[in-house]
Amino acid sequence: MSDTSAATLPNGWEMVIGLEVHCELSTATKLFCGCPNQFGNEPNTNVCPVCLGLPGSLPVVNASAVEYAMRLGRALHCDVHRSVFARKNYFYPDMPKDYQVSQYDLPTNVEGWLELPDGSRVGIERAHIEEDTGKSTHVGGGGRIHEAGYSLVDYNRAGVPLVEIVGKPDLRTAEAARQYVSELRAIILAVDVSDAKMEEGSMRVDANVSVRRPGEPFGTRCEIKNLNSLRSLGRAIDYEARRQIDLLEAGERIIQQTRHWDEADGRTHTLRSKEEAEDYRYFAEPDLVPLDPTEADVAAIDASIPPLPADRRRALADAAGVEPAAAAMCVERDLDGLALVAIEAGAAPDRVLTHIDNNLAVDGADRLAPALFARLVGMETGGELTATQAKTVLADMVETGRSPEEIAAERGFEAMDTGALEGIVDELIAEHSDEWASFCDGNQKVAGFFVGAVMKATKGQADGKAVTALLRQKAEA
Amino acid sequence: MTIDDTALDLAASVRAGDRSAREILDAHLAAIEAREPEIHAFNLVTSEVARDAADEIDRRVAAGEDPGPLAGVPIALKDNLCTRGVATTCSSKILDGWQPPYDATVVQRLAAAGAIAVGKTNLDEFAMGSSTENSAFGPTRNPHDTSKVPGGSSGGSAASVAAGFAPVSLGSDTGGSIRQPAALCGVVGVKPTYGLVSRYGLIAFASSLDQIGPFARTVADAALVLEVIGGHDPADTTSIPQALPPVREHLDDGVAGLRVGIVSELSGEGIAPDVARRVSEAAEALAAAGAEVGEASVPAAIYGLSAYYLIAPAEASSNLARYDGVRYGLRVDATNTPDMNLRTRTEGFGDEVKRRIMLGTYALSAGYYDAYYGKAQKVRTLIIRDFAAAYEQFDVLLSPTSPTTAFALGDKTADPLTMYLNDVCTIPSNLAGDPAMSVPFGTGDDGLPVGVQVLAPAFGEVDMFRVAAVLEAAAPIGEVAR
Numbered sequence: 036m037s038d039t040s041a042a043t044l045p046n047g048w049e050m051v052i053g054l055e056v057h058c059e060l061s062t063a064t065k066l067f068c069g070c071p072n073q074f075g076n077e078p079n080t081n082v083c084p085v086c087l088g089l090p091g092s093l094p095v096v097n098a099s100a101v102e103y104a105m106r107l108g109r110a111l112h113c114d115v116h117r118s119v120f121a122r123k124n125y126f127y128p129d130m131p132k133d134y135q136v137s138q139y140d141l142p143t144n145v146e147g148w149l150e151l152p153d154g155s156r157v158g159i160e161r162a163h164i165e166e167d168t169g170k171s172t173h174v175g176g177g178g179r180i181h182e183a184g185y186s187l188v189d190y191n192r193a194g195v196p197l198v199e200i201v202g203k204p205d206l207r208t209a210e211a212a213r214q215y216v217s218e219l220r221a222i223i224l225a226v227d228v229s230d231a232k233m234e235e236g237s238m239r240v241d242a243n244v245s246v247r248r249p250g251e252p253f254g255t256r257c258e259i260k261n262l263n264s265l266r267s268l269g270r271a272i273d274y275e276a277r278r279q280i281d282l283l284e285a286g287e288r289i290i291q292q293t294r295h296w297d298e299a300d301g302r303t304h305t306l307r308s309k310e311e312a313e314d315y316r317y318f319a320e321p322d323l324v325p326l327d328p329t330e331a332d333v334a335a336i337d338a339s340i341p342p343l344p345a346d347r348r349r350a351l352a353d354a355a356g357v358e359p360a361a362a363a364m365c366v367e368r369d370l371d372g373l374a375l376v377a378i379e380a381g382a383a384p385d386r387v388l389t390h391i392d393n394n395l396a397v398d399g400a401d402r403l404a405p406a407l408f409a410r411l412v413g414m415e416t417g418g419e420l421t422a423t424q425a426k427t428v429l430a431d432m433v434e435t436g437r438s439p440e441e442i443a444a445e446r447g448f449e450a451m452d453t454g455a456l457e458g459i460v461d462e463l464i465a466e467h468s469d470e471w472a473s474f475c476d477g478n479q480k481v482a483g484f485f486v487g488a489v490m491k492a493t494k495g496q497a498d499g500k501a502v503t504a505l506l507r508q509k510a511e512a
Numbered sequence: 513m514t515i516d517d518t519a520l521d522l523a524a525s526v527r528a529g530d531r532s533a534r535e536i537l538d539a540h541l542a543a544i545e546a547r548e549p550e551i552h553a554f555n556l557v558t559s560e561v562a563r564d565a566a567d568e569i570d571r572r573v574a575a576g577e578d579p580g581p582l583a584g585v586p587i588a589l590k591d592n593l594c595t596r597g598v599a600t601t602c603s604s605k606i607l608d609g610w611q612p613p614y615d616a617t618v619v620q621r622l623a624a625a626g627a628i629a630v631g632k633t634n635l636d637e638f639a640m641g642s643s644t645e646n647s648a649f650g651p652t653r654n655p656h657d658t659s660k661v662p663g664g665s666s667g668g669s670a671a672s673v674a675a676g677f678a679p680v681s682l683g684s685d686t687g688g689s690i691r692q693p694a695a696l697c698g699v700v701g702v703k704p705t706y707g708l709v710s711r712y713g714l715i716a717f718a719s720s721l722d723q724i725g726p727f728a729r730t731v732a733d734a735a736l737v738l739e740v741i742g743g744h745d746p747a748d749t750t751s752i753p754q755a756l757p758p759v760r761e762h763l764d765d766g767v768a769g770l771r772v773g774i775v776s777e778l779s780g781e782g783i784a785p786d787v788a789r790r791v792s793e794a795a796e797a798l799a800a801a802g803a804e805v806g807e808a809s810v811p812a813a814i815y816g817l818s819a820y821y822l823i824a825p826a827e828a829s830s831n832l833a834r835y836d837g838v839r840y841g842l843r844v845d846a847t848n849t850p851d852m853n854l855r856t857r858t859e860g861f862g863d864e865v866k867r868r869i870m871l872g873t874y875a876l877s878a879g880y881y882d883a884y885y886g887k888a889q890k891v892r893t894l895i896i897r898d899f900a901a902a903y904e905q906f907d908v909l910l911s912p913t914s915p916t917t918a919f920a921l922g923d924k925t926a927d928p929l930t931m932y933l934n935d936v937c938t939i940p941s942n943l944a945g946d947p948a949m950s951v952p953f954g955t956g957d958d959g960l961p962v963g964v965q966v967l968a969p970a971f972g973e974v975d976m977f978r979v980a981a982v983l984e985a986a987a988p989i990g991e992v993a994r
């Protein structure tokens with residue numbers, strides 16, 4: 036559970052959030068036929084009798100989709116068991132068979148977890164395989180199926196393999212929910228089973244939100260749909276929790292329903308209530324045989340899984356002697372390898388992490404030679420370069436690939452010796468005695484004045500921290 | 513006469529160049545022209561396509577090629593088997609105008625073996641029925657007595673073979689839809705082991721029970737067709753990747769030493785005395801041929817009918833959801849999509865189909881699933897277990913195919929339950945996934961054909977056909993009207 040503060044809710048309310056994430060697998064072909072799994076083609080061109088659900092057609096499971104799903108499941112620490120496809124029955128024109136082949140009581144992956152950067156774990160109930168639907172466009176009538184003048188359906192997406200990852204209601208803040216989705220996305224990318232783009236719909240998030248007072252049983256939940264970005268996710272959850280609290284505090288009750296997030300007005304709106312909800316009449320799909328992976332199959336999947344973000348954070352944190360959260364940015368930028376090699380080569384871990392976090396959010400950072408990076412950090416900690424100079428040199432290194440020594444020499448960067456710096460500081464104190472008296476009285480604002488003046492006098496070659504330290508030293512003397 | 517010849521003889525003469533596929537076809541088309549108006553076995557006779565195909569066979573023979581084991585053999589196809597570019601209706605209005613863009617696997621295999629498809633045969637709508645009276649295009653009549661039903665749901669396929677419109681045909685059997693009409697029309701009908709014949713291109717009624725199989729006038733012809741259509745198909749993952757039982761190789765092995773059990777639960781109450789008598793005579797004939805005949809018990813079989821009428825409609829309610837007017841077939845317009853779905857289905861489906869969709873929807877509903885569908889699946893497990901126990905003592909089992917001989921049109925349409933009872937003997941094999949076939953064995957008191965059912969364990973087709981061959985040879989010679 037993330038302990039990201041829940042204090043933002045009034046009167047001691049706590050939110051309970053569980054996320055359902057649909058992820059389109061990036062297999063070459065669809066889940067049950069040989070049609071290309073491709074986005075952006077002419078409508079109804081990537082179709083065949085199977086994915087159009089023509090009478091008499093039968094599905095054949097795409098083995099690589101199953102493998103992808105298991106890879107994701109194992110990366111989420113799930114158990115993989117014998118699983119059975121099931122039909123989820125409901126009428127909708129973008130669903131060619133008017134049922135969706137999914138999994139119900141026996142999903143492929145069950146009971147896993149995912150670790151957030153702060154080290155907390157969020158439970159995963161299941162990660163099951165299912166087929167995607169087509170896409171409807173309702174023309175006229177405000178885009179709703181009942182009022183539309185006519186509707187167009189594109190079945191190119193019908194039958195694309197999905198994994199639905201059902202998280203446990205372990206999240207307590209919108210921020211934790213955002214972190215969960217980011218982490219899940221990082222894992223999906225790490226195991227290379229999807230491009231997981233929320234904006235393009237290859238990763239789709241539904242949020243179940245309820246509120247309660249801590250320690251009480253879960254409240255009635257509402258499911259929020261149409262969350263197309265991390266920003267929408269956070270906003271929608273916060274809005275929905277407050278809406279529920281307002282109702283409860285007004286003495287009303289929450290009605291279990293599905294709600295639609297409207298990004299424009301920043302509210303959730305009723306889509307359908309539980310009473311209107313469909314009875315999906317799940318039953319085992321008789322056209323498919325169960326999936327029954329052997330232990331060897333699962334072992335082979337496990338062997339194919341690269342180090343995951345949480346493992347990489349921990350490895351770097353251990354090497355750097357910091358908390359895993361402090362290593363999160365390095366891993367997110369995929370620069371933990373660089374950091375590890377630089378630290379191994381003797382570079383100061385705190386400077387390594389600081390440079391990566393603050394100065395390497397740039398293209399080409401991944402091409403930086405770790406040995407050169409380590410030397411740069413060495414020059415900085417050895418006093419040959421100031422922090423400001425090191426930053427400049429680093430930017431040049433990323434751009435040109437040259438060595439830090441060459442760049443520093445070319446730019447005329449050399450560390451000021453302490454005597455020269457002290458002389459300049461003494462001169463300034465003498466020139467500005469009023470300001471100095473004020474500084475000695477504890478006026479910190481004046482510190483900036485002195486540092487700026489020193490920098491100007493040294494043409495930026497002084498180390499800002501060294502100047503501050505010197506000023507303090509002199510004030511206390 | 514050509515139309516009395518077996519498929520084996522016809523294919524042999526075509527392959528030898530003694531007869532042309534075209535003349536064989538024309539003889540059958542002439543028979544169709546003569547009697548089809550009174551029988552109505554077909555929804556569509558594809559004379560033109562068939563003539564082209566026959567001419568092609570003749571060209572290949574002339575060129576020294578062998579067109580295959582069914583060279584020039586006319587075959588009728590139940591109209592729930594997809595045929596590329598040829599209307600496939602399931603005898604329903606809802607598929608109005610639809611032409612499949614592909615052939616069913618069995619249709620491809622028949623063509624590859626040189627068979628000539630002559631048309632699409634009538635059936636109870638979506639294979640739901642036991643008399644072929646539930647067709648949107650009118651009933652088929654029994655060639656032996658046109659006041660009688662041919663059985664169903666594959667009534668058109670059974671009648672076409674009995675009437676000499678084709679020596680062989682294909683049907684589908686979900687609860688007896690091949691065996692029961694075979695019995696009522698006096699022909700051989702085979703429901704193979706579930707998974708032996710690919711279902712790809714068979715329009716589903718109840719996927720876990722449906723199986724395609726042949727009709728023929730002889731056991732050997734049925735075996736021939738089964739060997740052509742059977743075998744693993746990667747397009748149907750429920751088809752079993754296992755070698756076909758070598759049925760034809762053992763057809764003449766006789767039954768000496770085979771253990772044959774008469775299923776007591778399927779032979780007593782509700783079976784007409786004249787039918788029961790023929791089953792006893794069949795058992796005696798097998799004993800005379802050296803089989804060890806005894807009484808077998810499959811206790812759970814008596815619950816088969818009840819379980820079937822939950823499982824089959826449940827699957828059907830889902831399989832038939834896709835007929836919504838959106839993509840193909842009938843569309844009855846309305847002002848919005850859900851109303852269009854509703855009106856299309858209301859107008860497109862007949863009463864029996866609607867009844868089963870409702871039954872199945874109910875059986876799967878939240879709160880009822882465990883009591884109905886769930887319990888029916890448990891009964892199914894019991895039936896499988898009881899059959900397995902019976903097959904420890906017996907190699908094959910014997911029962912009537914249908915409780916009575918052919919009944920009159922309209923006799924049972926008013927009461928669905930009476931109609932459902934027709935399948936009491938055939939349903940258990942579908943639930944178990946085991947093979948079973950009906951072999952003609954004399955006539956009833958009314959002079960109409962009686963069928964004896966031979967049941968075997970999964971992939972026990974070799975023994976099943978050995979028994980069928982002996983019964984065929986021993987069957988009382990009675991002039992059955994055509």
Ligand SMILES: [Zn+2]
Nearest residue numbers: 068070083086
């Ligand atoms: Zn396709």
